[in-house]
Amino acid sequence: MPVYIESHNVITSLGFSTKENFQNITNGKTGILQVSDANFWDNPFQASLVNKERLNQIIPDSPFTHFEKLMLASAKLAIESSSINVTSNDTLFILSTTKGNVELLATEDKDSEKTYLWNSAKVLANYFNNPNKCQVVSSACISGLMAIVIGQRFIDAGLYNNVVVVGADALSKFIVAGFQSFHSLSTEPCKPFDKDRDGLSLGEGAGTIILTNNEDIIKGHKIEVKQGAISNDANHISGPSRTGEGLLIAINNTIFNNVKPDFISAHGTATPYNDDMESKAISRANLAKVPTNSMKGYFGHTLGAAGVIESLIGIECMKNNILLKTLGLKEQGVAEDISIIKENEKREIKNMLKLVSGFGGCNAAALFIKHD
């Protein structure tokens, strides 16, 4: 049973809708700035932060945390322009997040139920009066794409007619301190696939994709979530495979029958190891000539939201037939000579392969197809 994208939203430093984000990205804007705020880190660092005033306008006067506002605002905006019934029991919510309300661990609420991810899922389902148990996917940085793949599978299996996938993660001192301890943050806005790349830029954000099997309610281009796959490197808990083997398995289980994607939206975190690994997997899958980009230079690594947000920007590229450049890249320098997009270019795009990888050795891939 084909599964389509019915409505969507993206919230990052670059805007509060998929369209606003896409326009800013098309214009080459970055939301990554130097942040000097001791609430996050004692020294200035590069990050992409969501405008709190605009966020509070969407979810005003509320008891919700910053993370919960991100999650709720994105879902609310996507649902407002959707025609599915989110209060129906044939609609499932899936929340993708790595750290949820972890910022509360530094407060007097540190032992409260709010620190549990399932509680955030309850907040989400209750806000929209959905009767089903909202599911939480927490598989590091592949969570967002995995949630989309799980949603597609549940609809395909006939278990639900609609799935609302919400990916969200907020920046906190906890997360900044962690990545600082790994020495994996770049001192400048990140430079994916560049020969001088020296680490990632953190971002916060939220993305929502509403999936449905009801073809009749789709407005405009029909974008189908064709299928996806997940794999494990079985190699290292905090470093990617040196050979790209795990990601290659995910790619091969996602595209077969010699389907060549028109475009690859890579994970491209701009850490030395990740981008090398991805180039190896893409090359080994015989996709080295397929135009490939990373979105991390525009709004940083949004962790559990990344798979959702980046899929949606890629889908806008499909709808608008444009390949977007990898912001931050000056001179390509990865292990295998793959086709990183360096300038925006108009081109017919009928399908997209989205890739993500994460700590714990996990990888995911998904194929999106545009129907006329």
Add this chain to the structure above:
Amino acid sequence: MYQGLEDAMQLHFLLNMTKFFIHKTVAIHNNSVFVDDEKVFDTDAEEPIGSFLKQVYKNYNVGYSKYFKMDRLSKLGFLSAEILLNNTNQNNIETEHTSIILVNSAASLDTDHKFQDTVNDIASPAVFVYTLANIVIGEICIKHDIKGETAFFVQEIFNSAFVSNYANIVLSNSAAKNCIIGWIEVAPNGTYNSAMVMIKKEESELELNEINLNKIFN
């Protein structure tokens, strides 16, 4: 009313699927280890989780140096998998085609609190890496060379209907031939419990479904 409809939907769904079966159960709680409901190891009930797990490790002659750098959640999951995969008449499984679906309530909160305590001082990368719930899956995959589909879900209590459906989907749609399902919980106060089962295509007395998972996990 919802329950009825969900049951009907699941029935409709399962009728279209190949059947899968539960082959072995490992449970660790109250400082005891159970295999297929039979107690195979225990220690003094007063012993804290850390020293209890160390005794389990010794008892099963695991001999795996990476074990000692793991956090408590990973140790519990790792040992549960050791006992599930290595210690009985388990036929050799094709680990490259094995999937893992783990679930818990506290995610990595136990280690999150430990890391938070270091954030204003010297944050440790060795602790930070365990502040992701799915790292326990990575540890099991590394030990057993498991490369199949893996997933970590967070649920207040084990949701048998969801997990049964998802495991059925994974086994039907992907290259997976076996699937490990587990509940691995370590709360910030050190209370813990785990249960883990092996699912195969090969028939057994216990079919993979919501009712049978519910008996094991709830």
